Amino acid sequence: MNKNKVLAGIDLGSGSIRLKIMQLTDKGETQLLENVTRTIAIGKDTFASGRISPDMVEEVCQVLIGFKRLMSEYKVQVKRVVGTSAMREAENSDYVLEQIRVRTGLTVELISEAEERYLTRQAAFAAVPDFREKAAKGLLYTRIGSGTTQIAAYTDKGMNFSQTTQMGTLRILGMLSSIEGQTLRYQDVMEEFLISNMDYILRKGRQQSYTQYLVSGSMSDKIYEICKGKAPRKTSGKISFQAFNKVYRSMLSMSAADIAEQYGMEMERARRMIPTMMIIHTVSSYMKLEEITFSFAGLLDGILWELAGTKESEQQRSDSMADILFYTRMVADRFQCDQAHSEQVEKYAMMLFDAMQKAHGLTDRHRLILRMAAYLHDAGKFMNITDHAEHSAQIATSLEFSGITTEEQRMMATVIRFHEDVELIAEDPEYQRLGRKNRLILSKLVTFLRLANALDYSHRQKFTAVKVNVTGGRLVISATAHQNATLENWKVMGFGESVSDILGLSLELHIKGGE
Amino acid sequence: MADKKWQDTSLFMNREMSWLEFNQRVLNEARDPKNPLLERAKFLSITLSNLDEFFMVRVAGVKDLIHEDSEKPDPAGLTPKEQFKQIAARIHVMMEDVYSVYHRILIPHLKREGFRLVTEHGLKDQDREYLGHLFETELYPVLTPMAVDPSRPFPLILNKSLNIALFLKDAEGERHFATVQSPSVLPRLVSLPSGSYILLEDVLTLFMGQLFPGHTVEKSAYYRITRSGDLSFQEEEATDLLKEMEKSLKQRRRGDAVRLEISRDAEEDLVKYLMDALELGKQDLYLCDGPVDLSFITRVSKVMPLEFLKKPDLIPQTPGDLLGKEDLYAAIREKDILLSHPYESFQPVVNFVEQAADDPKVLAIKQTLYRVSGNSPIVQALSRAADNGKQVTVLVEVKARFDEENNIQWAKKLEKAGCHVIYGLVGLKTHCKLTIVVRRDEDRIRRYVHMGTGNYNDVTARLYTDIGFFTCKEPIGADASALFNALTGYGDPPDMRKLTAAPLGLRKKFLSMIRREADHARAGRKAHIIAKMNSLLDPEVIQTLYEASGAGVQIELIVRGICTLRPGIPGVSENITVRSIVGWLLEHSRIFYFYNDGNEEYYLSSADWMTRNLDRRVELLFPIEDERLRERLWDMLDVYLSDTQKARLMASDGSYAKVDGRGRPVVNCQEYFYEEAVERAHAYQQENVEERVFIPLEAETEENEYKDQED
Structure with missing residues (x-):
């Protein structure tokens, strides 16, 4: 844990650059020292021309130099600087990052949308003290942004689903302006539109019972302040749906300028008020939720949370891995995978992975990916049995996982894609493109999955008391069969050559019993 | 909010008239017999210097409005012309009052204490001899008499200077106008061998003939001009005045004379000549029933040992909240501290910064500085802090009204020492008084904050009453930091919980x-x-x-x-x-x-x-x-x-x-x-000071050594 340290995080977003400096006291408490936002529309450049202009780079550097000075005032020891969509999507992002590095000395990390989602969500949950209890009662989570809105659902078992819809406030604003002119009851029309876009999720949601609603996003603190009448003091706060509804109704008849004037905020924020409230209202009323919890934590908080490395954040990290796995199992369920087979494959894959830990040197992230691959490898059979591995890989690619990076997701999908075939691996163009380090990782993971899958090829769970041993250059798998296991034997030994190539071990399978 | 009811002009006073009543209250202190004599003299002088500034800024501003033909009434319903009329009338009355105080109160009392001010008539022979010598050796060399004729335009008379106006007759009987400034480099009160005093301009008059060979002095009079000053007026009235300006497209005439003070016994045609030359009207003319420019009256205390006629200097006390506290920062951690200046010393505020400069635990110091002198101990401490590796950020207000000494010089010095200096904000004067010291205490980083109603100026802190406040409570520290970040341009204006800006x-x-x-x-x-x-x-x-x-x-x-x-x-x-x-x-x-x-x-x-x-x-x-x-x-x-x-x-x-x-x-x-x-x-001293006289110092005993050996 970074005890007694001063941490800092900087987020270069589309509309602003933010700095937070946090102190960890020796008692383990966190204290926010500085919270600075500098409005600067980096996104305007990127979204308009696809590039970040030199003037903008100059301005960004100026702001960062100021932030650097602030950080040196507190003698910040640990820091992380990240850039999100506006920087990521700019054509010249490489050059811009280099410029920033040269002129300010700060190295900006571009994080993927997935990681952004993950960190934001971590922060949102960390900010709610009784999050796990709430999840146990069935919790819906929405994060409302200007580009997208994420919806996720949690039960006590973990995350049920998670989707990013394109229903961000900017998009809604665009629609509002065209509908407003046509009807007085535009809010009803908008809500219908929102529901149709989130239909699947919300319908599914209604089948479980969700009693808790958690909202996060940059407008949260202002909405809370308006509904409650005073600024938030803690990291999260509750509002009754009644109180929220009252404010929502009165706001519908106000213009953005009125809102800015009456509630004291800039026009930019005032414009996003109604669309944000609309989304919250749609979800709350459709799901008949009585209370809304607002979390005021955002990406930066997530970054600092991780940097702090407290016990809580470690716990949360392992919780989120559990969430990912739970979700993966749910997805597999949806595609009607053979659960018993998947569990077996997972078990065998883990045994193989753990037995050869020293030899392969892979990380617990790879272990996670292998587990996920084990669950999803047959999902494609739902589409078509022929080339099901290909279909499974596509499913794995198009799903939304928060908590693994894009690369990790790609790796998992590729592992799935190769779990059947023996020969094609070396010639495959995508395999070539991976680069040496990743090719090695991929090969090892594929081998484990292939072997594990082969051990239950018949889907009949023929083996008990399976043991994996690595001794004297040999990979020895021993098992007790209670049925004829010729098929499994043939399939497993068929991978003998690749095991020898990739793992440098000779494969041996000893089966006791059976016929 | 434009409630018609409140457009009623009878509900508001005119600003200038209200100020004049304030100045009257200052003058009234000169009348108060409870005040020591020299304090009363000081109040008279303050009244006059206040009026000087009033003319330079406020009256000049009103005259400008008249010049631009503005008819716009103020909240009290007066047009600029009407305002000017009232102001002029009021000041004329005030000046009568001023001279009444001078003649009826100050001079008689001072006389009783042995101060005698004479003119030519009261001079003894020894005085005349002395003055003759003085004129030759010290006065004459620094005099610049200026004559006016068709080929030479009316000279530029220095603002607020004391001058002598003359009509001269030359050999042909032609009349010329001339003027001489009474030199400000020499003391106004001249001490005479006989023990009396005479004003410098009276000395000049004695030897006036020597200044203009070939001419005779027909008439002479003492006079003083006040000119319009800086742009503060424009700023005060903001949009209204600016709109008027833009409409008329005329340049503001800066530097014009706005007041002429001249001795009452001056000849009419001499007065008229000056008024024509300066383009002044009857309302701008002030006839003085005594010496022009009475500010010399405060100098009396310098030339005579009259200490007992002064109010004893105020000795700033150790602030109540800090009695017995060695460590200022520890005291602030214990509880918030309030200081009432100048009754309670301003020194802790200086110490706040000085200690921070040398404290290894201090990480950063941030301060706003308005109207601070370059050799102020605070500025020096900030410089030292930067030398010692602290992050120092200073927001300096360089454009402070008339005392525009070169603040920029010392600000640049701070920059050289390594401070981050911000030279003011565009369009806004930084008037708030705020200091933040970021310190890494044993258990956590704390922000120690000082805020006050008065400037970080140890000199004015003795003359003004102000209140200062120290705290290290987190919500205030967070707000203060956030505000400073916005002022230094790091971030957007913050949402603050405790402070309002x-x-x-x-x-x-x-x-x-x-x-x-x-x-x-x-x-x-x-x-x-x-x-x-x-x-x-x-x-x-x-x-x-x-x-x-x-x-x-x-x-x-x-x-x-x-x-x-x-x-x-x-x-x-x-x-x-x-x-x-x-x-x-x-x-x-x-x-x-x-x-x-x-x-x-x-x-x-x-x-x-x-x-x-x-x-x-x-x-x-x-x-x-x-x-x-x-x-x-x-x-x-x-x-x-x-x-x-x-x-x-x-x-x-x-x-x-x-x-x-x-x-x-x-x-x-x-x-x-x-x-x-x-x-x-005093009470604290009584309770806590040691009564013992002899306190012996002994060497430490070596008991422990024996104890160890036993084990």
Whole structure:
């Protein structure tokens, strides 16, 4: 844990650059020292021309130099600087990052949308003290942004689903302006539109019972302040749906300028008020939720949370891995995978992975990916049995996982894609493109999955008391069969050559019993 | 908000007239026999220098409006022409009063103490001889007589200088005008061998003939010109004046004469000549019933040993909250600290920065500096801090009115030492007084904050009353940091919880607090506002106060200077009282109290209720939440409201009168506060000082050694 340290995080977003400096006291408490936002529309450049202009780079550097000075005032020891969509999507992002590095000395990390989602969500949950209890009662989570809105659902078992819809406030604003002119009851029309876009999720949601609603996003603190009448003091706060509804109704008849004037905020924020409230209202009323919890934590908080490395954040990290796995199992369920087979494959894959830990040197992230691959490898059979591995890989690619990076997701999908075939691996163009380090990782993971899958090829769970041993250059798998296991034997030994190539071990399978 | 009712011009005083009444109160101190003689002389001098500035800025501004043919009335309904007429009439009366004080009070009293001021007639022979010698050796070399004729234009007479105007006759009998400045490099009061004194200009007159060979001096008179000064007026009246300017497309005429002071016995044609040359009218002319420019009167104390006629200097005491505390920072951690200057010493504020400069635990120092001199100990401490590796950020206000010494020089020095210096903000004067010290204490990083109602100037801290506040409470530290970040350009204006800043929301805050009090009153609850400030001018605030009074809020205002609100108007302001306190020290602190139905709120601020403070300056309003300190502020306000000596109550017609002290204890608030501070320090001394005379120093015993051996 970074005890007694001063941490800092900087987020270069589309509309602003933010700095937070946090102190960890020796008692383990966190204290926010500085919270600075500098409005600067980096996104305007990127979204308009696809590039970040030199003037903008100059301005960004100026702001960062100021932030650097602030950080040196507190003698910040640990820091992380990240850039999100506006920087990521700019054509010249490489050059811009280099410029920033040269002129300010700060190295900006571009994080993927997935990681952004993950960190934001971590922060949102960390900010709610009784999050796990709430999840146990069935919790819906929405994060409302200007580009997208994420919806996720949690039960006590973990995350049920998670989707990013394109229903961000900017998009809604665009629609509002065209509908407003046509009807007085535009809010009803908008809500219908929102529901149709989130239909699947919300319908599914209604089948479980969700009693808790958690909202996060940059407008949260202002909405809370308006509904409650005073600024938030803690990291999260509750509002009754009644109180929220009252404010929502009165706001519908106000213009953005009125809102800015009456509630004291800039026009930019005032414009996003109604669309944000609309989304919250749609979800709350459709799901008949009585209370809304607002979390005021955002990406930066997530970054600092991780940097702090407290016990809580470690716990949360392992919780989120559990969430990912739970979700993966749910997805597999949806595609009607053979659960018993998947569990077996997972078990065998883990045994193989753990037995050869020293030899392969892979990380617990790879272990996670292998587990996920084990669950999803047959999902494609739902589409078509022929080339099901290909279909499974596509499913794995198009799903939304928060908590693994894009690369990790790609790796998992590729592992799935190769779990059947023996020969094609070396010639495959995508395999070539991976680069040496990743090719090695991929090969090892594929081998484990292939072997594990082969051990239950018949889907009949023929083996008990399976043991994996690595001794004297040999990979020895021993098992007790209670049925004829010729098929499994043939399939497993068929991978003998690749095991020898990739793992440098000779494969041996000893089966006791059976016929 | 444009309620027609409040457009009624009878509800507002004219600003300039209100200021003139303030200046009258200063002059009245010269009349007060309770003040020591030399203090009374000082008040006379202050009255005159105040008038100088008034002419240079305010009168010049009004004359400009007239020149631009502006007919726009002020909130009190007066057009510039009407204002000027009233101002001129009032000042003429005031000057009569000034000379009355001089002749009837100061001179007789000084005479009694042995000070004799003579003119030519009172000179002894030895004096004449001495003066002749003085003229030749010291005066003559520095004189620059200037003649005027068709080929030479009227010379540029220096603003506020004392001059002699002459009509000369040459050999042909032609008349010429000439002028000589009485040199300001030489002392005005000339000490004579006979023990008397004579004014320098009278010496000049004696030997005038020598200055103009070939001419005879026909007529002469002493005179003084006041010229228009800087642009502050323009800024004060903001958009109105600017619009007028733009319309007429004329350049503002800077540097024009706005007043001519001349001896009453000056010949009419000499006066006329000057007035024509300076383009002045009858209302600009002030005939002096005595020496022109009486400011020399304060110099008397320098030339004669008259200490006993002065008020003894105030000795700033150790602040009550800091008695017995060695470590300032530890004391602040223990509890919030309030300092009442100058009764309580300003030194802790200087120490705050000086200690920080050398403390290895301090990470950073941030401060706003307004009207600070370059050799101030604070500036030096900041420089040292930067040398010692601290991160120092300073927000300097370089454009402070007339005392425009080169602030830029020392600011650049700070920069060279490694400080991050910001030379003011575009369009805003930084008027708030704020210091933040970031320190890594044993357990965590803390922000120690100082805020005050007065400037970080150890010199003025002895002449003005102000209140300062130290705290290290986190919410205030966070707000102060966030505000500083916005001022230094790092981030957007912050949402603050405890502090309120102008121009970010201070106006709104003040208005909402007054309106909240009005709501309480309307609901039948007790409602009370006490506010102390230097000037009350803002029309919107005044309107809101009128409304609150109408709702039943009891409003007690302590306004030192200008007040354009009219108290005691039936149906409008019957619940409002206004008093002004002008005394030995210049009242400068700003305190705001709201009863708020029992949830009392106390605030201190750097801002007055003036438009410029609320809209065009960076100002700070901060709450005092410590119960102990709130009680202290309540007591202070109580003392101010109980003053029977120096307080003057304002009537609805704008006149001020003494407080009726019958049946009430005699209270002079400034003396009370001083005595209180002295008492507190004294009491502490009594209780805590060692009585022993002989305190032996012994070597440490070596008991432990034996103990160890036993084991």
